[in-house]
Amino acid sequence: MKIESRLAQIGSQSEPVTGAVSFPIYQATAFRHPRLGQSTGFDYSRTKNPTRAVLEQAIAELESGDAGFACSTGMAALQTVFALFGQGDHLLVSLDLYGGTYRLIEKIMSRFGVTATYVDTNDMDALESASRPNTKAIVVETPTNPLMMITDLEKVCGWAKAKGYVAIVDNTLLTPFFQRPIELGADIVVHSATKYLGGHNDVLAGLIVTKGKELSEQMAFLHNSIGAVLNPQDSWLLMRGMKTLALRMERHQANATAIAQFLLGHPMVEQVFYPALPGHPGHDIQSRQSSGNTGIFSFRMKDARTIEPILRHIRLIAFAESLGGVESLMTYPAVQTHADIPEDIRRQVGVDDRLLRFSVGIEHVDDLIADLSNAFDAAQAELA
Template sequence: MKIDTRLAQIGSKSDPETGAVSYPIYQSTAFRHPRLGQSTGFDYARTKSPTRAVLEEAVAELESGDAGFACSSGMAALQTVFSLFQQGDHLIVSVDLYGGTYRLLERIMAKFGITTSYVDTNDLQQLEEAYQSNTKAVLIETPTNPLMMITDIRKVSAWARDKGLLTIVDNTLLTPYFQRPIELGADIVVHSATKYLAGHNDVLAGLIVTKGKELSEEMAMLHNAIGAVLGPQDSWLLMRGMKTLALRMERHQSNAKAICAWLAEHPLVEEVYYPALPDHPGYDVHNAQSSGNTGIFSFRVKDARLVEPFLRHLDLIAFAESLGGVESLLTYPAVQTHADIPEEIRRKLGVDDRLLRYSVGIEHPDDLIADLAQAFDRAYAEIT
């Protein structure tokens, strides 16, 4: 069955007693035991909840994993995954990293004696140089946020497996509709489901998918013990959003391609970072492991003085954090999503005061381009 169909049918046959096509929201936190020593399969909502269970089964199947876990946010999902590790362990992580993940690693996990090396995870030499006897896992973002760097998941997963390491992939930007890391050798997939999976800027959620019985059982214990689980209302909202994921991702990527082509020719734009562009350094690897492209990209303007008036003059496109919703959002990473990364590191990577990140919505591309054009014109008039 095609993934488009599986997405649209999430939960539609999960309530045979009533035949509800939209799976119900089970608000209960407690569940009656038939008698001593017996259970309906549900005891306490932190451990397992009917609505959340349908969502978790769906995402596990979509990502070709063995178990799914729905968390209260993307960061809660990462915290749960990082709880697999203990004092003295070492992680290797993609160098162009979402600022929230960097903050979690450096300000929280470091307190518990977990150390991290940041490298270009597509470079096996850098991986080898970063590897230590206490290294336990590799965490990959591909594409990365915001510079759209690509990592060969097959290559890194094979390298990690030879070393006895876990491979963890943040698949937020492509979703299982376009990329399925477990099929490429990864052990764990994480999502900020707030983004493309939910898709409407109205629910906060995170997801984990694991491969393998032992790893899945360990993650289930951590998920229950930590307790940062997703509530039934948000689980239902996330399932509802995922039903239209195929339609939305197709529109997101077609809009992004059109706008990137326009920006690449604009006289005030220096560079556009998007893996669908043939001159992108990760173009071939990306096409080999993914069936499509995300709706997010970054671009660098030629003059930092343009940024403030450009953002101020946007009309249709919202100047806001987050990404992946049906509405277009434009973000300034240096002061928003990546503010917690030290300036020296940010600038070395290219996350400087001229870089903007655009999460393209599903509006008509002509209207989005017109908004960008008028904002550029008015910003340029202000600085000249």
């Protein structure tokens, strides 16, 4: 069955008693035992809930994994995954990294003796040099946030497997509709499901998918023990959002491509970071391992002084954090999503005071381009 059909049918055939095509919200924390020593399969909602179970099965199947785990947020999903590691363990991590992940590693995991080295995950020599006897895993974002760096997943995951490392891939920006890292060799996939999977800026959620019996059992233990699980209401909201993922991702991609091309030719813009553009580093890799492109990209203005007036003059596009919803949002990474990354590291990677990140929604592309044009014109007039 094609992925579009699988998405639209999430939960629609999972309620055999009533035949409800929208799976019910089981707002229950406890479930009655038929008799001593017997269980319906559901005992306590932290461990397993019927609504959450349908969502978890769906994401596992969509990502070609063996087990899925729904968490209260994307950061809770990462924390649960990182609980696999402990005192003395070392991680290799994508150089261009979401600030929240950096904060979790450096401010929290470091207190438990876990260290990390940040590496360009497409540089195999750099990966070899950064490897240590105590390295346990590699954590990859592809595309990265916000500079859209692309990693060759098949190559890097194959290298990690040969080393005995766990390969963890954040697939938030492409979703299983466009990219399935487990099929390319990853052991674990994580999502901030708040973003494209939910798709409507109205639910916080995180998802984990594991491949392999032993790893899935370890993750089930951690998921239950840490307890940062997704509640039934938000599980239902997330499933509802995922039903339209195919339609939304196609529109996000089409809009983002058109706007990126518009900005590429704009005299006030110095550089556009979007994998769909033929000149983007990693464009060929992206085309090979993914069936499409995300709806988010970044661009660098020529003059840092234009940033504030642009953000003040956009109207249809909201100046707000987050990404992946149907509404278009613009973010200033240096002071928002990546504020926790030290300035010298940010600037080394390219997250400077001239960079804007644009999460392109599903509005009409002409209206979005008009909004950008008006904001750019207003900024230019103020600086004239």
